[in-house]
Amino acid sequence: MKWLPDDIDLTDYMQSQEMRQKVRPASDFRADVLQRLKSDPSLTGERLPWKKTEKLIRFRAGELTLWTGINGHGKSKLLGQVATGLMYQGAAVCIASLEMHPAETVKRMVEQAEGNGRRSERYGNQYLDWSDNRLWVYDHVGECKSDRMLALVRYCAAKLQIKHFFIDSLMKCGVKQDDYDAQSDFVSALCDICRDTGIHIHLVAHSKKQMDESRQPGKMDVKGSGTIGDLVFNIITIWRNKPKEAAHAARDYSHDGESDQVLICDKQRNGNWEGKVGLWFHPQSGQYLEECDIAPCDLMENLP
Secondary structure, three states: OEEEOOOOOOHHHOOOOOOOOOOOOHHHHHHHHHHHHHOOHHHOOEEOOOHHHOOOOEEOOOOEEEEEEOOOOOHHHHHHHHHHHHHHOOOOEEEEEOOOOHHHHHHHHHHHHHOOOOOOHHHHHHHHHHOOOOEEEEOOOOOOOHHHHHHHHHHHHHHOOOOEEEEEOHHHOOOOOOOHHHHHHHHHHHHHHHHHHOOEEEEEEEEOOOOOOOOOOOHHHEOOOOHHHHHOOEEEEEEEOHHHHHHHHOOOOOOOOOOOEEEEEEEEOOOOOOEEEEEEEEOOOOEEEOOOOOOOOOOOOOOO
């Protein structure tokens, strides 16, 4: 794992660079068109770290995925497992976790990857060695101005060949919650970077406050500008089964057949599937499992 210092010089990346000739004859795209005709575009790109989602959701180059959900419903923890799964597939990842100290972010990923709750120093060293040239972390906590974040993503795509960049979260990117035009401009600029560089950006945005957390939110509940959902390629909502937890606390086990977590795909522009997938949470390791009766595994060595 490598660090991106907060004082890195991003001057050369502060302005967008047009990387395409805009008007071209259709035949210029011959190779790309023919390749797309003979392949299933919904099955290109990296997958999530669960076997049952392999043919449902993919993270294709040049796209932006919006991850949303109610505050406290496990977005950051689940995305840690997603990031390790992407590294397992050979993709270089950078995480800008602006709401948590970078060392804490990586520590949680190590615990999760180990899969047994031991929190061993030996495994920590193994994970950090394994993640070298696969994982970069931006050494900054707190607000990051939007133009600097855009420059950072351009830098990572151009200089470090990062394939997946995680921004956690939109509210920390120097855009006011009530400035809908600025939000739209920022997300549109991120989409432009995806298009021009081929990087895939994962942007976390909280859901609006709910009167009742038992209701599963969706793409219409994203906090902020309504155009954000129109701009992004994919929208995935994470919902924690609070009714099941409340029932267990009251020794009511009538919800036991339900999953602990629900992953909801509300939009997948270049995919063929939208729907819901249930996951089970293993509290000792922090892993999310695809079935209730399977055990956690070493995420450095296993991906379904």
